[in-house]
Amino acid sequence: MNGNGEQKSLVERLQFIDRRIIFLFIAVAVVLPLLFGATLKEETTPIVQELFDFIEHLPPDSRVLLSFDYGPTTAPEIQPMADAIVRHCAERDTRLYMMAIWATGHNLTGSTIEETLKPEFPGYVYGEDYINLGYKAGNQGLIRLLFDDFKRMYSTDANGTAIDEFPMMQQIKNLKNFDLIVSFGGGFPGIKEWVLYAGDPGNIPVGGGCTAVSAPLLYPYYPNQLVGILGGAKGAAEYENALITKYPAYGKKWMGGMSLMMSQAVSHVVIMLFILFGNALYFILRAQRKLETGGGE
Helix, strand or coil: CHHHHHHHHHHHHHHCCCHHHHHHHHHHHHHHHHHHCCCCCCCCCHHHHHHHHHHHCCCCCCEEEEEEECCCCCHHHHHHHHHHHHHHHHHCCCEEEEEECCCCHHHHHHHHHHHHHHHHCCCCCECCCEEEEEECCCCHHHHHHHHHCHHHHCCECCCCCEHHHCHHHCCCCCHHHCCEEEEEECCCCCHHHHHHHHHHHHCCCEEEEECCCCHHHHHHHCCCCCCCEEEHHHHHHHHHHHHHHHCHHHHHCCCHHHHHHHHHHHHHHHHHHHHHHHHHHHHHHHHHHHHHCCCCC
16 A cells, blocks of 8 residues: 555656756757767758759859858858858859858858868868958848949958959959859848849849748749758758768768757657656556546546
8 A cells, every 4th residue: 555655656746747857858868969979861852952953063163152141049050051052162163252141140151161161171262262252231232232233342352352352253243143142041131032132133043041940931932933942950961961972071070960950859759758758647647546536537
């Protein structure tokens, strides 16, 4: 009798477990895969593969405009896809023109250059192979001005050097001179504005990467107005998988998107286990109450 009473008391206590313990388990599930570099392979879907294939078939010295239109709050989702696309473009020997229509994007552009482009592609020369144009205010109005006259708004690079001193800028007159525009967009202005004010009027291929919550609003633009789009950590992981498949050497590098997907998968498993655990406790308690009442409800 005492044993049953103790068992019942234990089950009841477990049913009302402190939520902080649950939060601790979730935190461990998220952090451990990141600490140990565990990754989860994602099969590349057509909407991501199309953008990868487009970049893969760009001839050397093609001009790719990368617009960093996001901030630190969305960087965990978007930065892995920015890194992956920069790596891919550099593998194809394209010329990279980096800019931002978000003020917060300027520092993220610099971080991408310092942490990804320079260490992994030391042969890339500033002013010949890549350039940081920096941030300009104006939102979609800026895009419209760049569409007609690029150097009207960008007379210098991010460091204040006259734009015409760089060989890669001498033939740039407007947005029509670019072979591809990729916007890493966390909101407004972002991918949609690049499509409406540059891609559509100039028939310029546009691709993008955005947060998972923004992706459904942009899917209708694919495939007619968007070459492809990466949605959230999953989109980043899919692009990384395509990159590793084509360039196996990247399999040895830490991939942010694939690592985030592993953390997400493990945390989802933990949540499911807690749900099963809670339901099991419920049925145990219900069975005990039936026994105490002689089998009745």
